[in-house]
Amino acid sequence: MLAEKKSNLILNIIFAIMFVVTVFPILLTISISLTDSRAIMDHGYSIWPETFSTEAYRYIFKTPETILRAYAVTIFVTVVGATLSTLIISLYSYALSRKDFKGRKVLTFYVFITMLFNGGTVAWYIVCTSLYHLSNTVWSMILPYLMNTWYIIIMRTFFQTSVPVSIIESGKLDGAGEWRIFFELVIPIAVPGIATIALFQTLNYWNDWWLPIMFIVKPELYNLQFLLQRMMQNIQQLNENAKYMANASEQLMNVPTDGARMALCIVAMGPILIVYPFFQKYFIQGLTIGSIKG
């Protein structure tokens, strides 16, 4: 008994250290974003702002159009993308979960193959640009992620294990069509699974920078992550044409380069950090049921 108590204590200590290691980088980033640029120049980054200042945030929101636009693009892409893909994935995997669906095996194989084998980035890019003309369209940041084999497998298993056949049978006896059965009987039962996929896809779309790197040139279509990536090279692009310095009243104010980058970083990850703990319950449940082999 004593030994168990002792190991429990050791375990708690280990986890506490890991806790600090996990959280530390984020706290450091927040601290940098709130440190006066002069203090950064003199003392470097530190975990507690030597001289507290909100100049970095004031700087990045000086001309807020760029950031707000990037926010709008990200939100649009995330909402449309996550909704569409959750619907498409749920429908597809529901059909696969139905034992009486004749195309079940072929269509499982059809998506499974894409997990094993692909044509490579070169061909993918050529197809997307020359055939579908996705360059510089908001759809280029939505369409390629709509299907995901891994999520299909999770959802199919989820439907198989959590939706009893009897419910579908009873729906049929009541004369309901397949679509009505799906939307009115199946979806309410499958909420944890659907929420899992929805959350994952929301995060995938929110965090995406790969598609804009490949397809987006127009600044008005930059999403948050891509803006962040571009800012790494050139923070003053945020305040277009670098006219900030010319503003007479703040002539001597430096561009808080380091702070502004980190502030932008905080602005981009903030919503996720706030929202995700509320979904944690759902996706752990969804993953649990979906991953046990059916």
Add this chain to the structure above:
Amino acid sequence: MRVKSKTKQTVIKNKRISAEKIKSQLPLFMMTLPGIIITFMFAYMPMFGIILAFKKINLRQGIFGSDWYGLKNFSYLFKSNDAYIMIRNTICYNLTFIVVGAVLGVALAIGLSILRNKRTSKVFQTVFIMPHFLSMIIVSYLVLAFLNMENGFLNRVITMVFGGDPVNWYVEPKWWPFILIFVNFWKEMGFGSIIYLSAISGIDMQLYEAASIDGASGWQKIWHITLPMLKTIVCIQIILGVGSLFGGDFGLFYQVPMDSGALSEVTTTIPVYVYKNITAGGPRALGLASATSFIQSVTGCALVIFANAVVRKLDSDSSLF
């Protein structure tokens, strides 16, 4: 019993009432249609890419108009030192990620499951999962906050606490294997443990109680009950992981080291090499990128099938297909 006889009937009447059968199957098929189309558009259409690897690609002549090039793209690839470096890097990193990832994930899950206080356990889990939801761009900023030569936190600690010389992190390849592996586990370890943790919570508590009565210690319970119960799920995770042995995360190796040329020897993995060649000019770039993609695709596929076969031989329940 009822269901079975029904199936039989359907088989017998198959030809006669096919119109009715189609009608009953149609809605389900329609449900899969959007998925079929999207998959076809973005996964099947690009599969012609496999022939690009054997072409002297000049797209001005069209994909089919380009001259055949035999295995020359491959021979150029393997003549250069790049091929060795990137394949070595890709395999070594991913193997580490898969193997150590499984061990750490299981260990973390077991640890979390035996914590006395379930509330703290939950808090720990929430925090450990969090980094998974940050994009690699953001992670690269976090890493920069530590490794910046001028102001970075690490150099500050090195100079002020230990009185050493600041390290120019972004040009010193020797540190990067550790940095990248650390960043990867910092980001993914918590998320990787979710599945194991939920598998553990599904284990029948009576097994543990029975073992306690028999006088088993905590270690013995883990060794004889928990680990065997996790075997299947670990196998599945490894099979899935093996598929990315020749691929892996592009962002980790491209964004986090800031695409620094000085680090290329330890950061060039297959996806990075492919991306660099797509965005590079020159007559050979596209051929090299296609050849590399081809190798990645074919080996990835073969490895999954192989891993699955091995697992099926050892334990048929654990295999994926």
Add this chain to the structure above:
Amino acid sequence: MKMKKWLSFLLAAVLAALCLAGCGGNQNSAVVEEDMNQCPEDSYEINWYLMAEPQSDVHSIEAALNDYLKDKINVTVKINCLSSAQYGQKMNTMINANEYFDLCFAARWMLDYVNNARAGAFVALDDYLDSYLKDTAAGYNEGILDCSRVDGTLYALPVNKEMATQYGWIYRKDIADKYNIDMSQYKSFEDLEPVLAMIKENEPEMNYPIDWSIDTAPFTLYQSENFIFKDGTYPDDTVMNIFGTPEFKQACETARDFYEKGYVRSDVLTATDQLQRMKEGKTFVMLQPIKPGKVQELFKDSTYQFAQTGVTQPMIDYLAGTGSMQAISATSKNPVRVARFLNILNTDPYVKNLVIHGIEGKHYTKIDEKTVEPIENSGYDLYADSWTIGNVFLDYLTTAEEPDKLEQLKQFNAEAKDSRVNKFLLEANDDVEQRQAEISNVIDKYKKQLVVGAVDPETTIPEFLEQLDVVGVQEQIQYNQEQYDAYLKTLEQ
């Protein structure tokens, strides 16, 4: 049996994909001739890619251009700006994938004009020179178009600008005046050292008195003193490995010395916004390629005073015509119309100034016939990138510039020394290309950090040279020498 069914199904899917994808290639339509004096009836949209910072009010410039061009050649123009960091990657991807666009910036140092031209990425312009591009062609100095040809064919139109390259110091004039420093007497980085030491000592605001990037570090000065290009040097017609020369070592040692003494930021490799830091007054001096009026172009909106002074001789080197060009893409659906647009851009002051300065009253105010004053925060100002577009001799100058800048530019061109290597192009077969690729891989790996001083040359240069030998730099030098000798022979004839 079942497996077979699946496989055949899969095969069918892939085949269908192949057939569909096959239609993707070969989208070039036959070139349609047009009557030069008439406005065509069908409208055409030109997708134009520029290497410039993106501008927020670009749409009003597009609208003004469209209005103006509608009755002339009936085109609409879409301007896409990409910052230099993005430009090469994005455009190379588009060219590699044969993606559609009409017009782009290209140069020998960006977007590899020579190799992309050889690969057929750009439309050959020779046939247009005495038709659609007649007026433009007449405006060039003698010989410039010749320098821009690849294997005898012209694939892009050089920007008509200063054709010579000169390096010089750009520095904070107020600080120089304060300490009575005459920058024109310093002709090398080594000479400059005492000045930097003094500034670092006395001006705490300037933690780092000098700043540089890979292209403006000490090595650049050595490089432009000699005739050096891509893979070797040619001071006395012998090809050599530039990285094995004592000059290279000396340059790296100087850089390293400054770096260790803290004259330059230690994170120059990753913190690449040198000009921004200069603009904010954090740097005393930088080496830069200069031309008359460069300082005013660069720092027109800074609160500090800057000045420039030449260090090297102006030289017409291999970048003469190919240093900045506009190329018509082979994927353009109507190259003739794009050429006609290019002609207008190069000859019509209204169009050129609209593209670089924006709209009068909105983005700039006109002071007199040829001088303008940009309006701050107007959302459009590409004047700093004028050298990548059309003909700079059409530009309206800004009030910050000397009024005779354009005459000075012409003078600058006239006085520049002509290098005889500037028409030399390396021929390459498969194996040579392969070797070149490997050599440039090795160079990518070592050169940057050596040149900026981030690593110790004492240990790194030998390693670098060894790696170069491994990938066959000796064979490459020999090959280059043969080609260069042959070139010199043709030059004599």
